[in-house]
Amino acid sequence: MRKTYLVSIFLLTSLLAFAQINESDTVGFQLQLRSGGSYQTGNVELLRVTNQLDVSTRISSDLVFKTQNNYFYQRFFGNKADEDLASSNYLYLQPENILYPYAISFISTNFRRDLDLRTFTGLGLTYQLLQKTAQTVKLSANVLYEQSTYRSQVFNYQEFDGSEHIKAFWSTLYLRGFHPLKEAALKLTYELYWQQSLADRVNYRYHLLAGLDLSVRKGFSIQSRIIYAYENLVTTRVKQKDLLWTWGLAYQFKSK
Template structure:
């Protein structure tokens, strides 16, 4: 199987992109870890002599503190009539410090250059705290900072808090809905800055198809509560194929919309990428 690895790396360098290359969505989060469900086996209804069966060994408890992470990368390079270079790096970090609290982050960076001009230099960083993360109903608070050379955003700062509900939490299927109040301030390099209060709803799902294929989707709907006509939404769909225990080949379709943009920029962006993911749980 390893003789195919150069071909896989070549696929990693080939990425198809529709529309502009920019951070059009927050990277997919990691699915929350399932709590340890190991329980003592029930006694057989038929009485058995004490020495006829070996005694059950006690279950090894799951560590309270647990770190999980996923690193993804994709990119493209062309030379000729159009000299184009693009690199996109994303990560998903998840640290459970107790049965009550969990910390998460999904940083990303995009760098793109075309005909010696830097088009993309996009930064996104966030930090989230989740309370009662093992329960069906949980609470979350987060803050984020974003910079975008392509969309002429000097700084976008966000603080939010709300609740989440696990609609489905099975071994091979997970679906959750979160709803938060979000305070956003956007400083444009060109154009009028604004601050806005939004309601942000997110639907996130992940499904295991067989032993090697995983499908996930994330959708955000973020209308402004104090400004008419100010609305943002984005959605992603990802198919990931496992090559080894830690390495996967994945492809993602992403679409986003912002109603308020600087002059000369489109409101809608569509993107299709292919890359690699390294994941440890």
């Protein structure tokens, strides 16, 4: 019986992952939507809600705006376990080129990591290592100014104790790509980045994502992701690493 509950939880879990919208696509408008969750009561009390909305629109012949927005909420036995918000916003200049610049702004909260608010803005460059109709590989680098506010003033590195605010310039190295498999019905996607504070050597983080997308009909796909996230600087109440395996349904729309 307990195994049945666990299987039900996983089957009803909606996908929480990063967008596959490609800003270098020449179409004028792209949208990807994921929404779902699960609720269970009795021997196991669980509420999980996930939503994601990603939009890319061509402002002019040279400018493309893209926004990626995620919400994740989770509660076990009446106690909140997660409530995360994340919004990433990009402005690209001539993203069809092999090398193109972009501006980024980001805002997020993360209950599980004791993170009350994190914001950053910055500028970067993207180099297209491979750009075809159905596959791409991109390498990006940027410089950011970040402000993070925590709910605790006690960290795993004592030099940060006493203040819940950490502000610094950061650098990022980012690689992402996707490739069709099995006559394009199956797609491999991956993403990894490394972020390093320019002020403090011990303050760094990295993120790894690998996934598969299986097309089931026009616009709809079944998707699975394995996500590993690590932050070296954390409050003493949380762990440095997280591993998440998710799968669910997604819908994507494109318009000229």
